[in-house]
Amino acid sequence: MFLDVAQLSVSYPERPRPSVDRVTLGLRAGEMGVLIGPSGCGKTTLLRAVAGLERASAGEIRLAQSVVSSASVHVAPEARRIGMVFQDYALFPHLTVHDNVSFGLHKQPRAEREARVREVLALVGLSTSAQRFPHELSGGQQQRVALARALAPKPQLLLLDEPFSNLDVELRERLALEVRGILKEAQTTALFVTHDQMEAFAIGDVIGVMSEGRLHQWDDAYTLYHRPATRFVAEFIGHGVFTPATLQEVNNQVVVHTPMGDLMDVAECPLPCTFASGECDVLLRADDIVHDDDAPVKAEIIRKSFRGSEFLYTLRLKTGETVMAHVPSHHDHKVGEWIGIRAEVDHVVTFNRACPVNGHDLCNMPCAEHEAPHDHAHAHESSHEQPIHFHVKPSV
Ligand SMILES: Nc1ncnc2c1ncn2[C@@H]1O[C@H](COP(=O)(O)OP(=O)(O)OP(=O)(O)O)[C@@H](O)[C@H]1O
Numbered sequence: 277m278f279l280d281v282a283q284l285s286v287s288y289p290e291r292p293r294p295s296v297d298r299v300t301l302g303l304r305a306g307e308m309g310v311l312i313g314p315s316g317c318g319k320t321t322l323l324r325a326v327a328g329l330e331r332a333s334a335g336e337i338r339l340a341q342s343v344v345s346s347a348s349v350h351v352a353p354e355a356r357r358i359g360m361v362f363q364d365y366a367l368f369p370h371l372t373v374h375d376n377v378s379f380g381l382h383k384q385p386r387a388e389r390e391a392r393v394r395e396v397l398a399l400v401g402l403s404t405s406a407q408r409f410p411h412e413l414s415g416g417q418q419q420r421v422a423l424a425r426a427l428a429p430k431p432q433l434l435l436l437d438e439p440f441s442n443l444d445v446e447l448r449e450r451l452a453l454e455v456r457g458i459l460k461e462a463q464t465t466a467l468f469v470t471h472d473q474m475e476a477f478a479i480g481d482v483i484g485v486m487s488e489g490r491l492h493q494w495d496d497a498y499t500l501y502h503r504p505a506t507r508f509v510a511e512f513i514g515h516g517v518f519t520p521a522t523l524q525e526v527n528n529q530v531v532v533h534t535p536m537g538d539l540m541d542v543a544e545c546p547l548p549c550t551f552a553s554g555e556c557d558v559l560l561r562a563d564d565i566v567h568d569d570d571a572p573v574k575a576e577i578i579r580k581s582f583r584g585s586e587f588l589y590t591l592r593l594k595t596g597e598t599v600m601a602h603v604p605s606h607h608d609h610k611v612g613e614w615i616g617i618r619a620e621v622d623h624v625v626t627f628n629r630a631c632p633v634n635g636h637d638l639c640n641m642p643c644a645e646h647e648a649p650h651d652h653a654h655a656h657e658s659s660h661e662q663p664i665h666f667h668v669k670p671s672v
Pocket residue numbers: 288289290291295313314315316317318319320321322471
């Protein structure tokens with residue numbers, strides 16, 4: 277790994293708990309990682325620790341195989357060859373685009389410096405704006421100048437903290453993809469922080485979901501969505517609910533009994549013996565629930581939100597359980613209406629039945645005090661002492 281973070285903890289003196297708590301992640305050279313999670317979960321603190329702006333209280337950070345942070349080592353930020361881009365651009369207002377970009381290159385011979393400025397301005401598509409001042413540029417252009425300035429000294433790692441959050445939504449999406457293209461072309465290894473899932477999915481080769489200082493999962497977008505490692509990730513990414521289910525083995529097949537009916541022929545489902553009496557919670561994503569007038573299961577629409585090509589319906593079954601469904605927006609039903617639904621679940625993601633502790637459901641926490649999730653894809657990472665057995669659907 278080019279960036280290797282191992283069991284890293286970062287604590288602020290006046291805070292009782294570490295803001296980054298035993299985080300492990302890795303980035304290969306040229307890879308782009310993204311950290312997402314709710315406000316205050318420790319994303320910026322982790323980024324600042326990689327930059328050398330915060331000290332490690334435990335664990336270590338290696339950059340190109342060299343330890344730059346540990347409880348006993350702290351390489352100064354300026355010696356790490358790391359570039360940073362922040363949300364507020366931080367351009368010098370009295371300097372032209374050219375001078376902003378060449379600012380960090382003052383030690384280089386003039387000809388080399390000029391060539392590098394031309395190169396990075398071309399990379400970010402601003403070759404014709406070299407003599408303009410920041411206030412003469414749009415927000416998106418200013419952020420591209422900030423990117424060019426950070427890339428100019430050829431950093432070995434680029435850190436970006438919410439770089440698009442000051443821009444309007446449409447521009448953000450476009451710029452996120454543009455920036456990914458620019459960084460891939462420059463073969464830059466980068467770590468982003470954002471709170472926008474769509475941005476994370478657009479940019480990241482690998483995405484980390486954090487909560488309360490812990491990194492719950494570090495995976496590609498597909499795996500995060502379809503094989504969430506913890507209940508927190510399952511709830512944070514996309515729309516879905518947990519529904520109580522019972523697993524039963526019938527004729528060498530696992531059948532998942534749910535309030536939506538029985539799910540059969542499901543791939544990669546744990547065997548019933550994984551859970552006491554086969555009882556667990558199953559994740560039902562909004563796109564696992566299909567609107568079908570002929571379906572025997574009916575549900576009442578209790579909420580709906582328009583999302584352009586589809587509605588996100590929140591539905592209540594007769595039995596009281598709630599599910600969510602993405603339904604094409606030409607099916608415009610009213611709140612209070614009953615519609616037919618069925619579950620089309622590709623592979624089943626199971627968790628221990630929720631167990632409230634002090635009023636909170638803590639079973640999703642990947643820490644030693646609580647059980648790890650029973651998701652098959654991450655069974656190898658969990659701390660179970662008992663082996664988990666999976667039913668593997670034969671390939672056809
Ligand atoms: N300088 C500081 N001194 C003390 N506590 C801090 C400091 N900086 C951050 N914290 C605390 O550490 C925790 C993590 O903060 P951090 O800024 O890393 O979160 P974040 O995920 O980046 O949040 P946001 O998305 O709101 O920017 C929070 O509880 C925050 O209050």
